[in-house]
Amino acid sequence: MLPLDDLTVLDFSTLLPGPLASLFLAEAGAHVIRIERPGGEDLRRFPPRFGETSAPYAVLNRGKASVEIDLKAGDALARLTSLIAGADILIEQFRPGVMERLGFGFEALTRINPRLIYCSISGYGQSGPRAGEAGHDINYQAIGGLLGQSLKRGEPPPLPPPLVADIAGGTMPALLNILLALRQRERSGKGCHLDIAMSDAMPTFAWYGLAQGQTSGRYPEGGEGLLTGASPRYGLYATADGWFLAVGALEPKFWQIFCDTIGLEPELRDDRTDPQATRTAIAAILAGQSAAHWRDQLEPRDCCCTVVRTLDEALADPHQTARGLFDAQAEEPGGRRLVSTPLPLAPVFRDKMAALRKVAASGEDTEDVLG
Known part of the structure; x- marks a missing residue:
């Protein structure tokens, strides 16, 4: 048994934060159904190609069903009503107000299914002056003060490689709050609307600077924090061969x-x-x-x-392989395989019987699911 094998998830999201969250849920046993626009979501067209699909799409979406539907069509809600009525969790990643305009807002869907846990992931949240503003990972790190912790005035800035806002500000808080909502639903019998703003989590990573600034009266600038350059005991040093x-x-x-x-x-x-x-x-x-x-x-x-290891060295590292981080594989419709996105699930919650899972073609399951 897996902890979520009795749950159904409807994933309306695209690109990274929402699909990675639903991948976690799928790997823990949930039945995840991707709701995609006709022709499939944008990530399916991202390079590089992996057989008949996109490699970035494949590593995030193995083991999920795919339903194609035009949410702007007049009968879209009617066609999805029975699916919504039986779902436990819905994940969406549009700008605030879009799902409401399409007829799929929380208030409308909770009338169909009062137990639905409705998770909205957005850049700046469902409310506030920036709620409707566009942004990407680097913007959320900038406004939350996180980038300012490592940038020194007047020096060339490095681009941070991890998508901290997308994953640590979008995916992880969404998962945490979904699990909390499931626990709450056990007691109340009701679902709820989760408002996840990627920018909300950025000050969390500046916890040390926040404590330091409030007690000393001066907030650390770039390079002045214990873990951002002030101490010679913590940092990156070049070696003779340029590494x-x-x-x-x-x-x-x-x-x-x-x-x-x-x-x-x-x-x-x-x-x-x-x-x-x-x-x-x-x-x-x-x-x-x-x-x-x-x-x-x-x-x-x-x-x-x-x-520092390169990514290919990490794939071959004895510790990483012993932990089983790279065991999960995705298989595209043509039969080619690649390592799926490694997830930090505790080994006890990993489905070892499903190490290889298929990546559905866009709309492949429409007839079966909606029929």
Whole structure:
């Protein structure tokens, strides 16, 4: 048994946050039905191609049914009424007001199914001055103060690789709140409307800066936080071959091992005296040897120092493979397979019998589901 194998999810969302949330639910046993516009959602056209479909679409949508329907059509609600009546969860990702204009708003659907948990994921939420404003991950990080934690004034800014707002601000809060709503429904018998704003979660990641600013009277600027550049014990250092070592030796015992291993001068080990001098000396030492050298020297010492892995190296890493992160595979209609998006589900909740799941063609299940 899987924890959600008695639940039905209607996924009206597109691109990343909503589909990743419904993938979590599907992997935990839920029956997920994608509601797509005629021709399929936009992500199906994103490169690179994977056989007959898109690789980005495939890794997010394995094991889900697909129904094509024009939500603007006059009979759309009537055709989906029985499906809505039997559903447990609905996920949508339109701008606020769009589902209402289409006749699929929370108030309309809760009359059909009072137990429906209706989850809306948007950039700025269903209310507030920016509710109708467009945005992407980088915009939500910017307005929430998260980008400002790592940018130094006047210096070239790096683009953050993780889509923090989409996944940690959209997918994860949606999942958390859906599970809370299911627990609440057990008691009340009623569903609810979940308003998930991706930008709401961004100040959560600035928790240390918020605490520091309110007590000291001055909020840290870019590079001034303990974990954003102020400490030589936490950061990225270049190696002789142009790659990087990630150093996180914050605690005294890890710091001591790190300093002993690289041979840092004793007078520089008290990094509170002159942090920049300590950082400069460490950078010079680490730049004198290759990444492979520091991997052999530091990683076995268990001092929170790790050579940065490329994505293909991560796929082959013995620890990652032992954890089963890359076991799940998606199969497109032509029979080709690729590793699906790894999900941090506890092993006890993973469906080991469904390691390989099909990616449905757009509208493939329309007749079966609506018929």
